[in-house]
Amino acid sequence: QVQVQQWGAGLLKPSETLSLTCVVLGTSITDSSWSWIRQSPGKGLEWICEITDSGTTNYNPSLRSRVSISVDTSKSQLSLNLTSLTAADTAVYYCARRPGRHYYYMDIWGRGTTVTVSS
């Protein structure tokens, strides 16, 4: 059974960098594409970025300049870095699986990591 477990710093200050990690269990991380998605308090879902099964990275144009995504295959881990944080980055951050290049939906989601940006 495929599972994803997430962790990362929960309280950060403005201008700092957010680093989040997601570990993938029960499948090879390179068999699928992986996304980071966030949800601000009381708001909808916002896709941040994706790394495909072939290693291609895709970004939300509005966040591209501050975001990086990577995979460590040896640890089966997915990582997100988001720089120059502001209060607007306060959200629950999810990692999620897109099963492969010919699938266009997320079928497995992590439980989410709550991130608060405050001075």
Next chain:
Amino acid sequence: EIVLTQSPGTLSLSPGERATLSCRASQRVYAKYLAWYQQKPGQAPRLVMYGASSRAAGVPDRFSGSGSGTDFTLTISRLEPEDCAVYYCQQYDDSVLTFGGGTKVEIK
């Protein structure tokens, strides 16, 4: 970037009633690129429909999806109390993924 607009914002219905949720795209979306998610408070989203009309594993058959082009619909034929949630549509186009703003389904 394709913008998805969901309506209504909130749907308040009685158990057993039919719920019809709309998702309208700013440009044509191929049906295979359209999905729906259910999100309950404090939980991660759960896939309910993909390819516009295919139910995800474990989703009851009272859920159905339809549509093409710019207009897509998620229908819950007979509302159950456990269907209370926010529902989001999502599309994938040109390596960019977007979500609609969501429809909240409430039980009267």
